[in-house]
Amino acid sequence: MSIRASIKGLETVDKLRKKKNWRKDASKWADDANTSPATLKRFWRRLPIQESAFIAICKGVGLENWEEIVDKSPVQQKLQISPYLDRENRWVARSQLITQLSAKLQGACRVLILTGITGIGKTALAERLAVELQRDYPDFFRVNFDERENADFASVAAQLLTSWGENPTPEDRKEVQRLLNWVVSHLRQNRYLLAIDSLELILEGDAETGWSNFKDEWWEKFFQSLLSANSCQSRIVLTSQDLPGQLEVMGLRYSNFWHCQSLSGFTEAEQLEFFHKNGLDVSAESPAKTYLERIGVAYEGHPLALRAIAGEIVNHPFNSNVVAYWKQYGHEIEEVEQSKQQAEIESADDCLKLDRYTRSLQRAVQQRIEKTFERLAKDVPNAYLLLCFGSVYRRAVPESFYLKTLERFGLDEDPQQIALDALRDRYLIEEDVINDDLLLRQHNLIRCVALVHLQNWKTRGQI
Numbered sequence: 001m002s003i004r005a006s007i008k009g010l011e012t013v014d015k016l017r018k019k020k021n022w023r024k025d026a027s028k029w030a031d032d033a034n035t036s037p038a039t040l041k042r043f044w045r046r047l048p049i050q051e052s053a054f055i056a057i058c059k060g061v062g063l064e065n066w067e068e069i070v071d072k073s074p075v076q077q078k079l080q081i082s083p084y085l086d087r088e089n090r091w092v093a094r095s096q097l098i099t100q101l102s103a104k105l106q107g108a109c110r111v112l113i114l115t116g117i118t119g120i121g122k123t124a125l126a127e128r129l130a131v132e133l134q135r136d137y138p139d140f141f142r143v144n145f146d147e148r149e150n151a152d153f154a155s156v157a158a159q160l161l162t163s164w165g166e167n168p169t170p171e172d173r174k175e176v177q178r179l180l181n182w183v184v185s186h187l188r189q190n191r192y193l194l195a196i197d198s199l200e201l202i203l204e205g206d207a208e209t210g211w212s213n214f215k216d217e218w219w220e221k222f223f224q225s226l227l228s229a230n231s232c233q234s235r236i237v238l239t240s241q242d243l244p245g246q247l248e249v250m251g252l253r254y255s256n257f258w259h260c261q262s263l264s265g266f267t268e269a270e271q272l273e274f275f276h277k278n279g280l281d282v283s284a285e286s287p288a289k290t291y292l293e294r295i296g297v298a299y300e301g302h303p304l305a306l307r308a309i310a311g312e313i314v315n316h317p318f319n320s321n322v323v324a325y326w327k328q329y330g331h332e333i334e335e336v337e338q339s340k341q342q343a344e345i346e347s348a349d350d351c352l353k354l355d356r357y358t359r360s361l362q363r364a365v366q367q368r369i370e371k372t373f374e375r376l377a378k379d380v381p382n383a384y385l386l387l388c389f390g391s392v393y394r395r396a397v398p399e400s401f402y403l404k405t406l407e408r409f410g411l412d413e414d415p416q417q418i419a420l421d422a423l424r425d426r427y428l429i430e431e432d433v434i435n436d437d438l439l440l441r442q443h444n445l446i447r448c449v450a451l452v453h454l455q456n457w458k459t460r461g462q463i
Contacts, residue, residue, distance in 0.1 A: 033053065114263055139192045139193065157222075158179060227258060312372065390405065
């Protein structure tokens with residue numbers, strides 16, 4: 001169980017700390033509480049930590065009634081725009097696109113759908129738009145189908161209504177039309193920004209033919225009602241790997257209220273900007289620049305692939321030495337370059353362009369992730385173990401969920417933290433701030449590969 005301190009509770013602890021003449025990150029305090037300085041810092045930032053660590057920190061400073069300082073306030077349903085978005089040094093602006101899409105949402109466009117393959121940056125762009133539009137649409141809500149067990153319209157509608165301060169009864173939940181009218185009414189009358197992620201998970205279809213129709217017909221009715229209404233003050237941003245055919249047909253009829261934006265990878269200039277923001281030298285005189293350009297072009301600016309590569313370069317043993325990395329693994333990039341040439345020779349329709357990704361690139365990206373996994377297993381086996389077992393979580397979870405995995409294998413707190421930091425350093429795990437809590441999650445592509453590795457272990461009887 002994870003808990004955090006209340007604001008007044010921290011004031012109480014702070015007074016006791018000052019009496020002992022301790023710093024907030026005093027090593028003696030951390031030692032007495034049998035915890036790490038990192039956990040102590042999380043305590044002061046009011047981030048959730050394990051209950052046992054919370055109690056030990058309180059008792060270490062002389063506070064026995066630790067229950068009195070626990071934050072028992074109800075979780076805020078409205079999502080706060082993460083302050084980390086504005087400070088994210090790996091964000092590549094796409095400033096022109098952001099300006100264009102912001103203008104559409106500030107105009108007549110009610111529904112914006114961002115499409116593209118996994119890892120292309122759909123969710124990051126949706127969050128960036130939320131930052132840009134925060135003044136006009138301060139109330140931000142999110143539904144992520146990758147984190148939900150129940151994806152039917154009635155369940156989601158009831159949750160949204162509760163977030164908006166309503167109290168749908170059990171009888172209301174049985175009347176789906178009533179829920180639909182209720183939700184649409186709220187969206188029409190209030191300036192909400194609603195983000196709906198991973199829409200492809202509520203569509204019917206397969207990988208060969210694509211996804212087209214909603215599994216639950218009420219989703220089609222919902223978007224139909226929203227687009228056909230005389231007015232609507234709210235805006236909805238959808239992300240999906242596939243364009244729903246039913247929405248596309250509606251878009252033809254309500255073209256002023258709808259826009260579909262297909263995302264491609266970073267341009268060559270953005271690729272260099274990305275590498276620069278990750279601490280790599282891209283100056284004209286640098287011998288690394290050409291290699292980084294070739295890496296960016298080979299993967300067509302795919303953000304997730306570039307993140308994986310940048311993570312390997314900036315960390316041990318290369319420590320940002322691009323030339324050394326190329327000498328060791330440049331042949332992998334050359335293989336991607338050759339596969340692109342072969343694809344272009346085989347079919348003009350299959351050429352790899354920035355606005356149209358092919359299965360060969362998706363395979364190349366997955367192969368890149370596989371190679372990253374192999375090196376992680378060799379260099380930091382505890383981190384590899386943590387990544388594979390962490391793939392069982394479908395949604396963002398507290399840090400303690402991951403660390404408990406390593407507790408099962410008898411690892412102390414310091415090795416646990418080292419393993420987790422290794423995943424952060426290699427961008428194999430992402431951080432989300434939800435309801436003021438810092439949570440960890442794996443990108444869909446990372447999680448997919450990790451689950452395969454975990455299943456292979458089970459098949460071989462290793463776990």
